[in-house]
Amino acid sequence: MQKQIKKHQGMPKSKILKRVLFIFIGAVLMAVGLEIFLVPNQVIDGGIVGISIILSHLLGWKLGLFIFLLNIPFFFIGYKQIGKTFALSTVFGISILSIATVLLHPVPAFTEDVLLATVFGGITLGIGVGIVIRYGGSLDGTEILAILANKKLPFSVGEIIMFFNIFILGSAGFVFGWNRAMYSLIAYFVAFKTIDIVIEGLDESKSAWIISEQYQEIGDAIIARLGRGVTYLNGEGAYTGDDKKVIFCVITRLEEAKLKSIVEDLDTSAFLAVSNIAEVRGGRFKKKDIH
Numbered sequence: 001m002q003k004q005i006k007k008h009q010g011m012p013k014s015k016i017l018k019r020v021l022f023i024f025i026g027a028v029l030m031a032v033g034l035e036i037f038l039v040p041n042q043v044i045d046g047g048i049v050g051i052s053i054i055l056s057h058l059l060g061w062k063l064g065l066f067i068f069l070l071n072i073p074f075f076f077i078g079y080k081q082i083g084k085t086f087a088l089s090t091v092f093g094i095s096i097l098s099i100a101t102v103l104l105h106p107v108p109a110f111t112e113d114v115l116l117a118t119v120f121g122g123i124t125l126g127i128g129v130g131i132v133i134r135y136g137g138s139l140d141g142t143e144i145l146a147i148l149a150n151k152k153l154p155f156s157v158g159e160i161i162m163f164f165n166i167f168i169l170g171s172a173g174f175v176f177g178w179n180r181a182m183y184s185l186i187a188y189f190v191a192f193k194t195i196d197i198v199i200e201g202l203d204e205s206k207s208a209w210i211i212s213e214q215y216q217e218i219g220d221a222i223i224a225r226l227g228r229g230v231t232y233l234n235g236e237g238a239y240t241g242d243d244k245k246v247i248f249c250v251i252t253r254l255e256e257a258k259l260k261s262i263v264e265d266l267d268t269s270a271f272l273a274v275s276n277i278a279e280v281r282g283g284r285f286k287k288k289d290i291h
Contacts, residue, residue: 029128031100037121046165064098074141089137126194212270
């Protein structure tokens with residue numbers, strides 16, 4: 001009997017509405033960061049938006065027009081390389097961003113203090129971009145360009161984006177002056193860190209892998225003292241060929257120190273590896289009461 005392939009089900013309307021709403025909010029927040037804080041103080045962002053700010057300043061055209069036009073090629077690239085849903089979400093997000101920058105352009109800057117504008121502009125922009133990325137869209141074609149370049153160049157996507165943005169932010173020095181270029185670097189760094197916080201959340205999750213002869217005692221202690229569930233996995237030492245029990249558990253960033261203390265108290269020679277997790281769903285990750 002031929003196996004039936006399960007057809008891809010469309011996204012529920014509630015999820016579509018939620019995605020549309022949050023991409024809208026994120027795009028508007030980015031526009032606020034640009035037009036109310038950064039652009040009036042001649043501080044720029046990286047990526048296609050940074051190029052748009054420079055061109056808008058030099059040619060006197062609307063910023064939103066450049067943001068939309070320069071991103072058009074990336075709509076089609078994103079559709080072919082990453083998928084229809086991502087491309088449509090990106091088109092929607094960038095369209096809202098372009099319109100919002102035009103509407104907000106006449107609004108006076110919240111502050112003329114360049115440092116305050118840089119910090120708060122970077123935070124606002126970072127929150128907006130982070131929300132859009134979290135809900136499956138993008139507000140800049142740089143990421144798509146980096147993904148394509150990564151296939152032909154010996155650099156990671158993150159390194160390509162960094163090189164690209166350093167070039168753009170450096171160009172701001174010739175247009176707005178070198179002190180504004182340095183403020184732009186600060187704004188970019190603040191936005192970059194804010195994006196991480198929005199995507200990963202303040203209560204960042206971590207995975208822990210522990211190999212120890214006292215696996216039962218350590219597992220029981222994690223359950224009792226941290227209130228976290230554990231999973232025992234069967235492993236084999238490649239060098240010795242001995243059977244090993246591997247403890248796997250998921251904790252928060254704030255619980256990492258306590259986990260290390262538990263393991264050290266019960267087995268000073270235990271192997272412990274801890275890594276960041278972008279997202280946790282399902283299972284029994286909800287914290288139980290602890291003693």
